[in-house]
Amino acid sequence: MFMSKTKKTGPGHYEILFIIPNKFTEDESKKVVSNVETIIKEAGGEITFSEFWGKKKLAYKINNNEYGYYSLFEFDLEKENLAKIDKDLRLSTEILRHQIVSKKAKSAEDLKREEEIQSKIDSKKAKKEKAEELKEEKVVPVKEEKKVKSSNLNELDEKLEGILNADDLI
Numbered sequence: 001m002f003m004s005k006t007k008k009t010g011p012g013h014y015e016i017l018f019i020i021p022n023k024f025t026e027d028e029s030k031k032v033v034s035n036v037e038t039i040i041k042e043a044g045g046e047i048t049f050s051e052f053w054g055k056k057k058l059a060y061k062i063n064n065n066e067y068g069y070y071s072l073f074e075f076d077l078e079k080e081n082l083a084k085i086d087k088d089l090r091l092s093t094e095i096l097r098h099q100i101v102s103k104k105a106k107s108a109e110d111l112k113r114e115e116e117i118q119s120k121i122d123s124k125k126a127k128k129e130k131a132e133e134l135k136e137e138k139v140v141p142v143k144e145e146k147k148v149k150s151s152n153l154n155e156l157d158e159k160l161e162g163i164l165n166a167d168d169l170i
Contacts, residue, residue: 013076020033022055022066
């Protein structure tokens with residue numbers, strides 16, 4: 001018996017993104033997230049990564065909901081059990097939408113490379129924010145008014161006095 005070179009054996013690596021309706025509070029939505037986690041584990045899955053994105057505006061209304069709580073899981077699971085998870089989430093009234101995609105499992109090298117890239121991105125953002133703060137802190141110097149010398153004031157006073165005392169004004 002020959003094994004296929006393209007078909008891999010063992011559990012596949014998957015990613016699921018799901019949206020919880022806004023009718024739940026944030027605490028209640030975290031309970032729903034733990035319910036989804038339980039569904040995955042009961043199907044024989046092992047969660048390798050999870051992220052709760054919080055409340056976000058939907059691109060369009062879904063069942064009169066404009067906002068939803070987003071959550072993401074990456075997990076390993078046998079392909080045969082994937083349909084059970086999909087069915088459970090479709091029947092759940094707590095999940096507005098969900099999508100499961102097959103994903104390449106990340107090796108330790110891939111994770112390290114991503115971490116380095118993210119740290120570079122973070123350092124560039126920090127530098128940019130610092131530069132913007134410095135621009136905001138710069139105070140534009142106010143032009144100083146020209147100081148009139150006291151000798152010029154005396155001359156002006158004399159001219160004014162001459163004008164006021166002139167006989168031609170009346």
